Amino acid sequence: MDTTPEEAAQVVALLQQGLSQRAVAAQLHLSQSAVSRVYRRFQETGAFNRRPRTGRHRCTSERDDRFIVSTSLRNRHLTGVDVQQELRRVRQVAVSEWTVRRRLKEANLTPKRPASGPKLTAGHRQARLQFAREHLDWSIAQWRSVLFTDECRVCLHGSDRRGRVYRRPGERFAQCCFAETVAYGGGSCHDVGWYFSRGKNRTCFRAWRRPRRRLTADRYITDILLGHVVPYAEFVGEDFVLMHDNARCHTARVSRQFLREKELRTMDWPALSPDLNPIEHLWDELKRRVRARNPVPASVDELKTALLEEWDGIPQETVKKLIRSMRNRLQAVIRARGGNTNFALAGAAAGAEELGLRHDTYGDSTNGDVLLEHSLGHHVDYLGGIAEVQWQLKDTWLTEQKI
DSSP, X not given: OOOOHHHHHHHHHHHHTTOOHHHHHHXXXXXXXXXXXXXXXXXXXXXXXOOOOOOSOOSSOHHHHHHHHHHHHHOTTOOHHHHHHHHHHHHOOOOOHHHHHHHHHHTTOEEEOOOEEEOOOHHHHHHHXXXXXXHTTXXXXXXXXXXXXXXXXXXXXXXXOOOOEEEOTTOTTOGGGOEEEOTTTTXXXXXXXXXXXXSXXXXXXXXXXXXXXXXXXXXXXXXXXXXXXXXXXXXXXXXXXXXXXXXXXXXXXXXXXHHHHTTOOBOOOOXXXXXXXXXXHHHHHHHHHHHTSSSOOOSHHHHHHHHHHHXXXXXXXXHHHHXXXXXXXXXXXXXXXXXXOGGGGGSGXXXXXTTTEEEOOSOOOOTTOOEEEEEOOEEEEETTEEEEEEEETTTTEEEEEEO
16 A cells, blocks of 8 residues: 555654654554555655656557647547547557547647638638728728628527537637538528617517528518618618628629619628628627526527527627727738638537527528517717617617617
């Protein structure tokens, strides 16, 4: 039985006081041989701790270890089993998966879920880079005149489980550690659309059951632009700018023609750029709040209630901070040369495993789904104070509330 350093110190102290080894063993409830070993070790080394042992020989050589690390670094998405099989194929060395993981951990490579972002082509990167450079000098006041829009898919049931990548600290957003995603992957249950400007207001929703319905360009014009955006733009004035993505209903010929006829200014938004849209971080906050509810929503009605309640609970200051983050977002795109940035962290593509929350543009609805359309209010100077313009899509009305 091994003795602790404290017990060894007691043994030496008692022996130096003149007690016999048998007496010390009886007093400390140790064997006489253990007392003898402790005192002999103290005489030889002057220490109470045991000498370090050599331990079992490593089953991999230094060259094997370097091969394991380099294989993982060449492809960060390889699992421990993949590296194990590659080691066996190339080096003819058979080790367990756990041995491979330990070697990677020794190199400070640990498995983490990859930050996800859309798959970008060279054209996408160039467009993102050009947009960032053109708008880098915009002031906060200019960004506060933009009506940001986005859509988010929320599934009551489902999972968005992803693989892991081996990475070092600080490499979360390295391009080699990114997991690129493709739109519409994984299906849908519930669609949620929200609209975002200088502030946040109440929510209005419509439940779409059967049959399956799609947000076409005609319905986008009738329900969204005419019923919501046009009167909103008239209230804001000539500074109004509409930001919407490149969904088909947004870029359709009739939609573009309608916007020209109404003289609505729109931003030339680069495709696949959720990290530039500040509302994406609001999705992340909303999903965190919904996931934290106890119990978790178990039906469509409960999910609707949870979304509305948690949305109303998001502080207004959060919205203001997101608007002020636009310059940082553009700078991040420039640093990444048009690639995905660390602002993709809170993109809804990251999803939530518990509720299957997925980011998406408007698409086909499925049976039993619900479309929530939400607008974030507009703040203007009003009689020396701040007026919150609250919006409701169904009735298309405005109310001004002095704060």
